Amino acid sequence: MAVNAMHQFAQVWRGLKWLGFALIALLWGFPTVWVLYEALFVGDKKIGFTLKNFIDAFAAAPFSQYAVNTFVIVIGLLAVQLLFGAVVGFILARYEFPFKSLITAIFILQIVVPIYALLIPDYQILKSFHLLDTKAGIMLPYAVSGIAVLSFRQAFRSVPRELEEAARLDGYGMWGIFRRVYLPQTIPAAVAFSVISVTYHWTDFLWPMIVSNTAQSRPIVVGLAMLAQASESGMQWNLLAAGTAIVILPVLLIFIAATRKILNAFSHTFNW
Protein backbone atom coordinates (compact mmCIF):
# COMPACT_ATOMS: atom_id res chain seq x y z
CA MET A 1 0.00 0.00 0.00
CA ALA A 2 2.70 2.42 1.08
CA VAL A 3 4.83 1.44 -1.89
CA ASN A 4 1.92 2.05 -4.20
CA ALA A 5 1.35 5.51 -2.70
CA MET A 6 5.05 6.28 -3.11
CA HIS A 7 4.88 5.20 -6.72
CA GLN A 8 1.85 7.40 -7.36
CA PHE A 9 3.53 10.31 -5.62
CA ALA A 10 6.60 9.89 -7.84
CA GLN A 11 4.41 9.86 -10.94
CA VAL A 12 2.55 13.00 -9.89
CA TRP A 13 5.90 14.62 -9.09
CA ARG A 14 7.28 13.73 -12.52
CA GLY A 15 4.13 15.08 -14.14
CA LEU A 16 4.44 18.34 -12.23
CA LYS A 17 8.07 18.62 -13.26
CA TRP A 18 7.19 18.22 -16.93
CA LEU A 19 4.43 20.75 -16.55
CA GLY A 20 6.97 23.14 -15.02
CA PHE A 21 9.40 22.54 -17.89
CA ALA A 22 6.65 23.10 -20.44
CA LEU A 23 5.64 26.32 -18.73
CA ILE A 24 9.23 27.58 -18.67
CA ALA A 25 9.75 26.68 -22.32
CA LEU A 26 6.50 28.46 -23.18
CA LEU A 27 7.31 31.60 -21.18
CA TRP A 28 10.77 32.01 -22.63
CA GLY A 29 10.33 30.56 -26.08
CA PHE A 30 6.88 31.70 -27.07
CA PRO A 31 7.47 35.44 -27.65
CA THR A 32 10.24 34.63 -30.11
CA VAL A 33 8.23 31.93 -31.87
CA TRP A 34 5.26 34.27 -32.16
CA VAL A 35 7.24 37.07 -33.81
CA LEU A 36 8.79 34.62 -36.27
CA TYR A 37 5.29 33.30 -37.01
CA GLU A 38 3.93 36.81 -37.62
CA ALA A 39 6.90 37.63 -39.85
CA LEU A 40 6.70 34.45 -41.92
CA PHE A 41 2.99 33.59 -41.99
CA VAL A 42 0.82 36.65 -41.48
CA GLY A 43 0.22 38.70 -44.61
CA ASP A 44 -2.02 41.69 -45.24
CA LYS A 45 -5.14 39.68 -45.90
CA LYS A 46 -4.59 35.98 -45.40
CA ILE A 47 -2.54 33.68 -43.25
CA GLY A 48 -0.03 31.40 -44.95
CA PHE A 49 3.68 31.24 -45.65
CA THR A 50 4.83 34.52 -47.16
CA LEU A 51 8.07 36.38 -47.73
CA LYS A 52 6.26 39.65 -48.41
CA ASN A 53 7.01 41.04 -44.94
CA PHE A 54 10.71 40.43 -45.47
CA ILE A 55 10.65 42.05 -48.91
CA ASP A 56 8.85 45.04 -47.39
CA ALA A 57 11.37 45.24 -44.55
CA PHE A 58 14.32 45.18 -46.96
CA ALA A 59 12.58 47.92 -48.95
CA ALA A 60 11.90 50.03 -45.84
CA ALA A 61 15.47 49.90 -44.51
CA PRO A 62 18.82 49.00 -46.11
CA PHE A 63 19.26 45.89 -43.95
CA SER A 64 21.93 44.37 -46.20
CA GLN A 65 24.04 47.53 -45.86
CA TYR A 66 23.45 47.46 -42.09
CA ALA A 67 24.51 43.81 -41.98
CA VAL A 68 27.73 44.60 -43.88
CA ASN A 69 28.45 47.49 -41.49
CA THR A 70 27.88 45.23 -38.48
CA PHE A 71 30.19 42.60 -39.96
CA VAL A 72 32.97 45.12 -40.65
CA ILE A 73 32.68 46.68 -37.19
CA VAL A 74 32.51 43.40 -35.24
CA ILE A 75 35.23 41.54 -37.15
CA GLY A 76 37.46 44.59 -37.53
CA LEU A 77 37.24 45.29 -33.82
CA LEU A 78 37.92 41.67 -32.94
CA ALA A 79 41.05 41.63 -35.11
CA VAL A 80 42.40 44.86 -33.60
CA GLN A 81 41.54 43.80 -30.04
CA LEU A 82 43.22 40.40 -30.49
CA LEU A 83 46.33 42.02 -32.00
CA PHE A 84 46.72 44.60 -29.23
CA GLY A 85 45.74 42.03 -26.60
CA ALA A 86 48.34 39.50 -27.75
CA VAL A 87 51.20 42.00 -28.12
CA VAL A 88 50.55 43.92 -24.90
CA GLY A 89 49.74 40.73 -23.00
CA PHE A 90 53.01 39.18 -24.17
CA ILE A 91 55.12 42.15 -23.14
CA LEU A 92 53.44 42.36 -19.74
CA ALA A 93 53.76 38.62 -19.13
CA ARG A 94 57.29 38.11 -20.39
CA TYR A 95 59.36 41.19 -19.52
CA GLU A 96 60.23 43.30 -16.51
CA PHE A 97 60.61 47.06 -17.02
CA PRO A 98 60.04 50.30 -15.10
CA PHE A 99 56.42 51.54 -14.72
CA LYS A 100 55.08 48.09 -15.63
CA SER A 101 52.43 48.12 -12.90
CA LEU A 102 51.36 51.63 -13.89
CA ILE A 103 50.93 50.50 -17.49
CA THR A 104 48.99 47.42 -16.35
CA ALA A 105 46.77 49.72 -14.28
CA ILE A 106 45.93 51.74 -17.40
CA PHE A 107 44.57 48.61 -19.10
CA ILE A 108 42.65 47.57 -15.97
CA LEU A 109 41.16 51.07 -15.96
CA GLN A 110 39.79 50.37 -19.43
CA ILE A 111 37.89 47.38 -18.01
CA VAL A 112 36.59 49.07 -14.89
CA VAL A 113 35.43 52.40 -16.36
CA PRO A 114 32.16 51.88 -18.26
CA ILE A 115 32.03 53.60 -21.63
CA TYR A 116 28.39 54.34 -20.85
CA ALA A 117 29.48 57.07 -18.44
CA LEU A 118 31.89 58.57 -21.01
CA LEU A 119 29.49 58.86 -23.94
CA ILE A 120 29.50 62.63 -24.09
CA PRO A 121 33.26 63.33 -23.92
CA ASP A 122 33.97 60.40 -26.26
CA TYR A 123 31.44 61.82 -28.70
CA GLN A 124 33.16 65.22 -28.55
CA ILE A 125 36.60 63.68 -29.10
CA LEU A 126 35.29 61.77 -32.10
CA LYS A 127 33.77 64.98 -33.41
CA SER A 128 37.12 66.77 -33.16
CA PHE A 129 38.69 63.91 -35.16
CA HIS A 130 35.92 64.33 -37.80
CA LEU A 131 35.02 60.66 -37.35
CA LEU A 132 31.32 60.97 -36.54
CA ASP A 133 29.09 58.75 -38.68
CA THR A 134 31.96 56.42 -39.62
CA LYS A 135 32.53 52.77 -38.82
CA ALA A 136 36.03 53.66 -37.57
CA GLY A 137 34.44 56.12 -35.15
CA ILE A 138 32.21 53.42 -33.72
CA MET A 139 35.21 51.13 -33.31
CA LEU A 140 37.91 53.47 -31.95
CA PRO A 141 36.96 53.70 -28.24
CA TYR A 142 36.81 49.89 -28.08
CA ALA A 143 39.99 49.18 -30.08
CA VAL A 144 42.04 48.28 -27.02
CA SER A 145 40.32 45.83 -24.70
CA GLY A 146 41.67 45.45 -21.19
CA ILE A 147 39.96 42.07 -20.92
CA ALA A 148 41.90 40.87 -23.99
CA VAL A 149 45.17 42.17 -22.54
CA LEU A 150 44.64 40.45 -19.18
CA SER A 151 43.43 37.16 -20.72
CA PHE A 152 46.45 36.99 -23.03
CA ARG A 153 48.81 37.97 -20.23
CA GLN A 154 47.43 35.13 -18.12
CA ALA A 155 47.71 32.67 -21.02
CA PHE A 156 51.31 33.69 -21.82
CA ARG A 157 52.30 33.40 -18.16
CA SER A 158 51.19 29.79 -18.02
CA VAL A 159 53.60 28.80 -20.82
CA PRO A 160 56.63 27.05 -19.22
CA ARG A 161 59.92 28.83 -19.84
CA GLU A 162 61.56 25.48 -20.75
CA LEU A 163 59.61 25.52 -23.99
CA GLU A 164 61.10 28.87 -24.88
CA GLU A 165 64.62 27.69 -23.99
CA ALA A 166 64.15 24.60 -26.11
CA ALA A 167 63.00 26.69 -29.06
CA ARG A 168 65.96 29.01 -28.59
CA LEU A 169 68.34 26.03 -28.68
CA ASP A 170 66.60 24.97 -31.89
CA GLY A 171 67.66 28.29 -33.35
CA TYR A 172 64.43 30.29 -33.25
CA GLY A 173 64.60 34.07 -32.84
CA MET A 174 62.27 36.07 -30.57
CA TRP A 175 59.58 36.41 -33.28
CA GLY A 176 59.75 32.70 -34.07
CA ILE A 177 59.46 31.84 -30.38
CA PHE A 178 56.48 34.18 -30.00
CA ARG A 179 54.73 32.71 -33.02
CA ARG A 180 55.57 29.03 -32.59
CA VAL A 181 55.85 28.58 -28.83
CA TYR A 182 53.68 31.21 -27.20
CA LEU A 183 50.82 32.03 -29.59
CA PRO A 184 49.53 28.44 -30.01
CA GLN A 185 49.17 28.20 -26.22
CA THR A 186 46.81 31.17 -26.15
CA ILE A 187 44.20 29.81 -28.57
CA PRO A 188 41.64 28.86 -25.86
CA ALA A 189 41.93 32.30 -24.28
CA ALA A 190 41.62 33.93 -27.71
CA VAL A 191 38.52 31.90 -28.56
CA ALA A 192 36.89 32.70 -25.21
CA PHE A 193 37.63 36.38 -25.64
CA SER A 194 36.32 36.34 -29.23
CA VAL A 195 32.98 34.99 -28.03
CA ILE A 196 32.70 37.77 -25.46
CA SER A 197 33.77 40.50 -27.88
CA VAL A 198 31.60 39.46 -30.82
CA THR A 199 28.51 39.05 -28.63
CA TYR A 200 29.05 42.41 -27.00
CA HIS A 201 29.70 44.46 -30.12
CA TRP A 202 27.13 42.76 -32.27
CA THR A 203 24.40 43.67 -29.76
CA ASP A 204 25.80 47.05 -28.67
CA PHE A 205 23.32 49.89 -29.17
CA LEU A 206 23.73 53.26 -27.46
CA TRP A 207 27.23 54.21 -28.65
CA PRO A 208 26.71 53.16 -32.30
CA MET A 209 23.32 54.89 -32.23
CA ILE A 210 24.86 58.17 -31.13
CA VAL A 211 27.79 58.00 -33.57
CA SER A 212 26.01 56.74 -36.69
CA ASN A 213 23.78 59.06 -38.62
CA THR A 214 23.32 57.44 -42.01
CA ALA A 215 23.20 53.98 -43.52
CA GLN A 216 26.91 54.14 -44.37
CA SER A 217 27.93 53.48 -40.75
CA ARG A 218 24.75 52.26 -39.04
CA PRO A 219 24.90 48.71 -37.64
CA ILE A 220 21.92 46.40 -37.93
CA VAL A 221 20.80 46.64 -34.30
CA VAL A 222 20.58 50.44 -34.55
CA GLY A 223 18.75 50.10 -37.87
CA LEU A 224 16.25 47.78 -36.20
CA ALA A 225 15.66 50.28 -33.38
CA MET A 226 15.06 53.01 -35.98
CA LEU A 227 12.57 50.75 -37.75
CA ALA A 228 10.80 50.13 -34.43
CA GLN A 229 10.55 53.87 -33.85
CA ALA A 230 9.16 54.42 -37.35
CA SER A 231 6.75 51.48 -37.10
CA GLU A 232 5.41 52.62 -33.78
CA SER A 233 4.23 55.86 -35.30
CA GLY A 234 3.14 54.31 -38.60
CA MET A 235 1.82 51.04 -37.13
CA GLN A 236 3.57 48.84 -39.70
CA TRP A 237 3.73 45.88 -37.40
CA ASN A 238 4.43 43.17 -39.94
CA LEU A 239 7.45 45.18 -41.04
CA LEU A 240 8.71 45.32 -37.47
CA ALA A 241 8.20 41.58 -37.01
CA ALA A 242 10.11 40.91 -40.23
CA GLY A 243 12.93 43.30 -39.25
CA THR A 244 13.25 41.60 -35.87
CA ALA A 245 13.22 38.19 -37.58
CA ILE A 246 16.02 39.30 -39.94
CA VAL A 247 18.18 40.12 -36.94
CA ILE A 248 17.43 37.09 -34.76
CA LEU A 249 16.96 34.29 -37.31
CA PRO A 250 20.65 33.80 -38.23
CA VAL A 251 21.83 33.49 -34.62
CA LEU A 252 18.80 31.45 -33.67
CA LEU A 253 19.49 28.94 -36.45
CA ILE A 254 23.14 28.68 -35.41
CA PHE A 255 22.05 28.20 -31.81
CA ILE A 256 19.50 25.51 -32.73
CA ALA A 257 22.11 23.68 -34.81
CA ALA A 258 24.69 23.65 -32.02
CA THR A 259 22.81 24.18 -28.77
CA ARG A 260 24.92 21.93 -26.55
CA LYS A 261 28.21 22.99 -28.13
CA ILE A 262 27.50 26.67 -27.61
CA LEU A 263 26.29 26.23 -24.04
CA ASN A 264 29.28 24.00 -23.23
CA ALA A 265 31.68 26.53 -24.75
CA PHE A 266 30.06 29.16 -22.59
CA SER A 267 30.31 27.17 -19.38
CA HIS A 268 33.96 26.38 -20.23
CA THR A 269 34.66 30.07 -20.62
CA PHE A 270 33.17 30.83 -17.25
CA ASN A 271 34.05 27.58 -15.52
CA TRP A 272 36.29 29.09 -12.90
Added chain:
Amino acid sequence: MRIEPLNSQVVLGTKTRLGGEARPIFVRALPHLARYGILLVPILFVVTFVLIPLVQTLLHSFQHISVRGQAEGFAGLKNYQVLFQSPLFLQVAKNTLIYTTISVILCVVIAFLLSLLLEANSNGRGSRVLLISLFSPTIMPTIAAANIWLYFLTPRFGLVDRLLAWVGLGHENWLGHPGTALGALILLFVWKYAPYFTLFLLAGFQAIPPEVREAMRTEDPSGWYSFRRVILPMLAPMIAFVTTMALLYSVESVDPVYVMTQGGPNNGTNLVMFYLYQLGFNYFSWGPAAALSALLLVGLSTLSGLSLIVMERRAFHWQ
Protein backbone atom coordinates in the same frame (compact mmCIF):
# COMPACT_ATOMS: atom_id res chain seq x y z
CA MET B 1 56.08 18.37 -9.10
CA ARG B 2 54.59 21.69 -10.13
CA ILE B 3 57.17 23.70 -8.19
CA GLU B 4 60.08 22.64 -10.40
CA PRO B 5 59.39 24.74 -13.50
CA LEU B 6 58.78 27.75 -11.28
CA ASN B 7 62.18 27.32 -9.63
CA SER B 8 64.09 27.06 -12.87
CA GLN B 9 62.16 30.06 -14.13
CA VAL B 10 63.44 32.12 -11.22
CA VAL B 11 67.01 30.95 -11.80
CA LEU B 12 66.83 31.77 -15.51
CA GLY B 13 65.38 35.18 -14.71
CA THR B 14 68.13 36.08 -12.28
CA LYS B 15 70.82 34.94 -14.68
CA THR B 16 69.57 37.21 -17.42
CA ARG B 17 69.26 40.12 -15.07
CA LEU B 18 72.76 39.64 -13.65
CA GLY B 19 74.18 39.46 -17.14
CA GLY B 20 72.43 42.72 -18.02
CA GLU B 21 73.85 44.48 -14.96
CA ALA B 22 77.36 44.54 -16.40
CA ARG B 23 76.43 46.43 -19.59
CA PRO B 24 76.29 50.25 -19.81
CA ILE B 25 72.98 51.84 -19.00
CA PHE B 26 71.98 52.96 -22.52
CA VAL B 27 72.49 49.46 -23.87
CA ARG B 28 70.33 48.09 -21.06
CA ALA B 29 67.66 50.72 -21.74
CA LEU B 30 67.44 49.83 -25.42
CA PRO B 31 65.08 46.81 -25.16
CA HIS B 32 62.96 48.80 -22.70
CA LEU B 33 62.61 51.53 -25.31
CA ALA B 34 61.43 49.02 -27.90
CA ARG B 35 58.83 47.73 -25.42
CA TYR B 36 57.62 51.22 -24.59
CA GLY B 37 57.46 51.96 -28.33
CA ILE B 38 55.18 48.98 -28.94
CA LEU B 39 53.06 49.74 -25.89
CA LEU B 40 52.68 53.39 -26.84
CA VAL B 41 49.89 52.95 -29.41
CA PRO B 42 47.52 50.88 -27.22
CA ILE B 43 48.24 53.14 -24.24
CA LEU B 44 47.41 56.19 -26.37
CA PHE B 45 44.07 54.61 -27.29
CA VAL B 46 43.12 54.10 -23.65
CA VAL B 47 44.40 57.54 -22.67
CA THR B 48 42.42 59.22 -25.47
CA PHE B 49 39.12 57.40 -25.03
CA VAL B 50 39.11 56.54 -21.32
CA LEU B 51 41.62 58.50 -19.23
CA ILE B 52 41.21 61.99 -20.77
CA PRO B 53 37.38 61.74 -20.97
CA LEU B 54 37.36 60.47 -17.38
CA VAL B 55 39.40 63.42 -16.08
CA GLN B 56 37.49 65.84 -18.30
CA THR B 57 34.14 64.58 -17.00
CA LEU B 58 35.23 64.97 -13.38
CA LEU B 59 36.57 68.48 -14.08
CA HIS B 60 33.54 69.56 -16.12
CA SER B 61 31.21 68.44 -13.37
CA PHE B 62 32.61 71.33 -11.27
CA GLN B 63 32.61 73.93 -14.08
CA HIS B 64 30.13 76.04 -16.00
CA ILE B 65 29.78 74.45 -19.44
CA SER B 66 28.46 76.37 -22.45
CA VAL B 67 25.92 74.95 -24.87
CA ARG B 68 28.81 74.26 -27.25
CA GLY B 69 30.51 72.19 -24.56
CA GLN B 70 33.25 74.67 -23.58
CA ALA B 71 34.29 75.05 -19.93
CA GLU B 72 33.61 78.58 -18.68
CA GLY B 73 34.98 78.86 -15.19
CA PHE B 74 34.68 77.15 -11.84
CA ALA B 75 31.12 76.44 -10.70
CA GLY B 76 31.65 74.61 -7.44
CA LEU B 77 28.83 72.19 -6.77
CA LYS B 78 26.38 74.14 -8.96
CA ASN B 79 25.93 71.35 -11.53
CA TYR B 80 25.23 68.78 -8.84
CA GLN B 81 22.85 71.24 -7.19
CA VAL B 82 20.95 71.82 -10.46
CA LEU B 83 20.75 68.07 -10.95
CA PHE B 84 19.43 67.27 -7.50
CA GLN B 85 16.96 70.14 -7.54
CA SER B 86 15.46 69.04 -10.84
CA PRO B 87 12.16 67.22 -10.25
CA LEU B 88 12.81 65.25 -13.43
CA PHE B 89 16.10 63.89 -12.11
CA LEU B 90 14.49 62.93 -8.82
CA GLN B 91 11.78 61.14 -10.80
CA VAL B 92 14.46 59.40 -12.89
CA ALA B 93 16.38 58.39 -9.75
CA LYS B 94 13.19 56.96 -8.26
CA ASN B 95 12.35 55.06 -11.47
CA THR B 96 15.86 53.67 -11.69
CA LEU B 97 15.85 52.61 -8.04
CA ILE B 98 12.53 50.75 -8.44
CA TYR B 99 13.51 49.22 -11.78
CA THR B 100 16.95 48.14 -10.60
CA THR B 101 15.87 46.72 -7.24
CA ILE B 102 12.99 44.64 -8.58
CA SER B 103 14.88 43.55 -11.71
CA VAL B 104 17.97 42.41 -9.84
CA ILE B 105 16.06 40.53 -7.13
CA LEU B 106 13.76 38.78 -9.61
CA CYS B 107 16.63 38.04 -11.98
CA VAL B 108 18.91 36.49 -9.38
CA VAL B 109 16.13 34.48 -7.70
CA ILE B 110 14.77 33.14 -11.00
CA ALA B 111 18.27 32.45 -12.31
CA PHE B 112 19.02 30.50 -9.15
CA LEU B 113 15.81 28.45 -9.41
CA LEU B 114 16.45 27.78 -13.11
CA SER B 115 20.01 26.67 -12.38
CA LEU B 116 18.78 24.24 -9.69
CA LEU B 117 16.27 22.87 -12.17
CA LEU B 118 18.71 22.50 -15.06
CA GLU B 119 21.40 21.07 -12.79
CA ALA B 120 18.99 18.39 -11.55
CA ASN B 121 17.81 17.48 -15.06
CA SER B 122 20.83 18.07 -17.25
CA ASN B 123 20.29 14.79 -19.11
CA GLY B 124 16.51 14.77 -19.27
CA ARG B 125 14.70 13.88 -22.49
CA GLY B 126 13.23 16.68 -24.53
CA SER B 127 15.31 19.19 -22.66
CA ARG B 128 16.81 20.51 -25.92
CA VAL B 129 13.52 22.30 -26.63
CA LEU B 130 13.70 23.71 -23.12
CA LEU B 131 17.28 24.89 -23.63
CA ILE B 132 16.54 26.51 -26.99
CA SER B 133 13.47 28.28 -25.58
CA LEU B 134 15.18 29.36 -22.42
CA PHE B 135 18.31 30.73 -24.09
CA SER B 136 16.74 32.27 -27.18
CA PRO B 137 16.49 35.65 -25.39
CA THR B 138 20.13 35.37 -24.31
CA ILE B 139 21.49 35.12 -27.84
CA MET B 140 19.50 38.00 -29.29
CA PRO B 141 20.32 41.71 -28.96
CA THR B 142 18.30 43.60 -26.34
CA ILE B 143 16.89 45.75 -29.14
CA ALA B 144 15.36 42.66 -30.79
CA ALA B 145 13.99 41.46 -27.44
CA ALA B 146 12.50 44.90 -26.82
CA ASN B 147 10.90 44.83 -30.27
CA ILE B 148 9.28 41.51 -29.49
CA TRP B 149 7.76 42.81 -26.29
CA LEU B 150 6.74 46.07 -27.91
CA TYR B 151 4.95 43.93 -30.46
CA PHE B 152 3.36 41.87 -27.71
CA LEU B 153 2.09 44.75 -25.64
CA THR B 154 0.65 46.95 -28.39
CA PRO B 155 -2.91 47.96 -27.49
CA ARG B 156 -5.60 45.89 -29.30
CA PHE B 157 -3.23 44.48 -31.91
CA GLY B 158 -0.64 42.90 -29.60
CA LEU B 159 -0.92 39.32 -28.46
CA VAL B 160 -1.44 40.15 -24.79
CA ASP B 161 -4.52 42.22 -25.60
CA ARG B 162 -5.80 39.67 -28.07
CA LEU B 163 -5.54 36.98 -25.38
CA LEU B 164 -7.30 39.23 -22.89
CA ALA B 165 -10.07 39.89 -25.41
CA TRP B 166 -10.37 36.16 -26.02
CA VAL B 167 -10.80 35.52 -22.31
CA GLY B 168 -13.33 38.33 -22.21
CA LEU B 169 -11.32 41.03 -20.48
CA GLY B 170 -10.90 44.41 -22.13
CA HIS B 171 -7.77 45.82 -23.70
CA GLU B 172 -5.14 47.79 -21.89
CA ASN B 173 -2.55 50.29 -23.06
CA TRP B 174 0.28 48.54 -21.22
CA LEU B 175 2.97 51.01 -22.26
CA GLY B 176 0.62 53.97 -21.77
CA HIS B 177 0.59 54.02 -17.96
CA PRO B 178 3.75 54.71 -15.93
CA GLY B 179 3.24 51.73 -13.60
CA THR B 180 2.53 49.04 -16.18
CA ALA B 181 5.15 50.47 -18.56
CA LEU B 182 7.87 50.22 -15.90
CA GLY B 183 6.57 46.73 -15.12
CA ALA B 184 6.92 45.83 -18.80
CA LEU B 185 10.54 47.01 -18.80
CA ILE B 186 11.26 44.91 -15.69
CA LEU B 187 9.56 41.91 -17.30
CA LEU B 188 11.74 42.34 -20.39
CA PHE B 189 14.93 42.59 -18.31
CA VAL B 190 14.12 39.45 -16.31
CA TRP B 191 13.06 37.56 -19.45
CA LYS B 192 16.23 38.56 -21.28
CA TYR B 193 18.84 38.18 -18.53
CA ALA B 194 17.67 35.56 -15.99
CA PRO B 195 18.67 32.64 -18.30
CA TYR B 196 21.99 34.34 -19.02
CA PHE B 197 22.83 34.54 -15.33
CA THR B 198 21.64 30.95 -14.97
CA LEU B 199 24.59 29.94 -17.14
CA PHE B 200 27.02 31.50 -14.66
CA LEU B 201 25.36 29.77 -11.72
CA LEU B 202 25.43 26.45 -13.60
CA ALA B 203 29.16 26.96 -14.11
CA GLY B 204 29.33 27.53 -10.35
CA PHE B 205 27.62 24.16 -9.79
CA GLN B 206 30.27 22.48 -11.94
CA ALA B 207 32.85 23.62 -9.41
CA ILE B 208 31.28 21.42 -6.70
CA PRO B 209 33.49 18.28 -6.65
CA PRO B 210 31.84 14.99 -7.74
CA GLU B 211 32.70 13.33 -4.39
CA VAL B 212 30.76 16.03 -2.58
CA ARG B 213 27.78 15.59 -4.92
CA GLU B 214 27.87 11.83 -4.40
CA ALA B 215 28.01 12.30 -0.64
CA MET B 216 25.09 14.70 -0.78
CA ARG B 217 23.05 12.25 -2.84
CA THR B 218 23.60 9.30 -0.46
CA GLU B 219 23.78 11.01 2.95
CA ASP B 220 21.07 13.61 2.46
CA PRO B 221 18.34 12.48 0.08
CA SER B 222 15.93 15.33 0.90
CA GLY B 223 18.69 17.73 -0.06
CA TRP B 224 17.71 20.56 2.27
CA TYR B 225 20.71 20.24 4.58
CA SER B 226 23.22 19.98 1.76
CA PHE B 227 21.51 22.82 -0.07
CA ARG B 228 21.97 25.10 2.93
CA ARG B 229 25.36 23.87 4.09
CA VAL B 230 27.10 22.96 0.85
CA ILE B 231 25.46 24.37 -2.26
CA LEU B 232 24.75 27.88 -0.97
CA PRO B 233 28.22 28.47 0.53
CA MET B 234 29.97 27.09 -2.56
CA LEU B 235 27.83 29.16 -4.89
CA ALA B 236 28.04 32.31 -2.77
CA PRO B 237 30.90 33.97 -4.73
CA MET B 238 29.14 33.25 -8.02
CA ILE B 239 25.85 34.60 -6.66
CA ALA B 240 27.70 37.74 -5.55
CA PHE B 241 29.23 38.07 -9.02
CA VAL B 242 25.90 37.55 -10.77
CA THR B 243 24.17 40.06 -8.48
CA THR B 244 26.84 42.66 -9.19
CA MET B 245 26.55 42.08 -12.93
CA ALA B 246 22.75 42.22 -12.81
CA LEU B 247 23.02 45.53 -10.97
CA LEU B 248 25.47 46.86 -13.54
CA TYR B 249 23.34 45.72 -16.46
CA SER B 250 20.11 47.09 -15.03
CA VAL B 251 21.61 50.53 -14.30
CA GLU B 252 22.97 50.55 -17.86
CA SER B 253 19.57 49.59 -19.36
CA VAL B 254 18.81 52.01 -22.16
CA ASP B 255 17.96 49.97 -25.26
CA PRO B 256 14.47 48.86 -24.10
CA VAL B 257 13.64 52.39 -22.93
CA TYR B 258 14.61 53.74 -26.34
CA VAL B 259 12.55 51.19 -28.27
CA MET B 260 9.54 50.66 -26.03
CA THR B 261 8.75 53.92 -24.26
CA GLN B 262 11.26 56.73 -24.99
CA GLY B 263 11.09 57.40 -21.26
CA GLY B 264 7.36 58.04 -21.27
CA PRO B 265 4.58 58.23 -20.32
CA ASN B 266 5.21 61.32 -18.16
CA ASN B 267 8.83 60.19 -17.68
CA GLY B 268 7.48 57.20 -15.80
CA THR B 269 10.04 54.92 -17.47
CA ASN B 270 12.85 57.42 -17.87
CA LEU B 271 15.86 55.53 -16.48
CA VAL B 272 19.19 57.09 -15.60
CA MET B 273 21.12 56.14 -18.75
CA PHE B 274 18.36 57.36 -21.05
CA TYR B 275 18.19 60.59 -19.02
CA LEU B 276 21.95 61.07 -19.42
CA TYR B 277 21.54 60.62 -23.16
CA GLN B 278 18.73 63.21 -23.16
CA LEU B 279 20.73 65.67 -21.02
CA GLY B 280 23.66 65.48 -23.41
CA PHE B 281 22.10 65.04 -26.82
CA ASN B 282 18.59 66.53 -26.53
CA TYR B 283 18.86 69.32 -23.92
CA PHE B 284 22.60 70.10 -24.44
CA SER B 285 22.73 70.54 -20.69
CA TRP B 286 26.42 69.62 -20.53
CA GLY B 287 27.16 70.76 -16.97
CA PRO B 288 24.53 68.64 -15.18
CA ALA B 289 25.27 65.87 -17.70
CA ALA B 290 28.92 65.91 -16.58
CA ALA B 291 27.78 65.83 -12.94
CA LEU B 292 25.53 62.84 -13.63
CA SER B 293 28.32 61.13 -15.62
CA ALA B 294 30.68 61.66 -12.70
CA LEU B 295 28.19 60.06 -10.30
CA LEU B 296 27.70 57.13 -12.68
CA LEU B 297 31.45 56.79 -13.13
CA VAL B 298 31.94 56.39 -9.39
CA GLY B 299 28.96 54.04 -8.98
CA LEU B 300 29.48 51.83 -12.02
CA SER B 301 33.27 51.66 -11.69
CA THR B 302 32.87 50.50 -8.11
CA LEU B 303 30.47 47.79 -9.27
CA SER B 304 32.63 46.54 -12.11
CA GLY B 305 35.71 46.80 -9.89
CA LEU B 306 33.93 44.58 -7.37
CA SER B 307 32.99 42.00 -10.00
CA LEU B 308 36.57 42.07 -11.29
CA ILE B 309 37.89 41.34 -7.79
CA VAL B 310 35.52 38.36 -7.43
CA MET B 311 36.55 37.13 -10.88
CA GLU B 312 40.24 37.59 -10.15
CA ARG B 313 39.95 35.55 -6.97
CA ARG B 314 38.13 32.76 -8.74
CA ALA B 315 39.56 32.67 -12.22
CA PHE B 316 42.42 34.74 -13.40
CA HIS B 317 44.72 35.23 -10.41
CA TRP B 318 45.79 38.45 -11.98
CA GLN B 319 48.47 39.36 -9.47
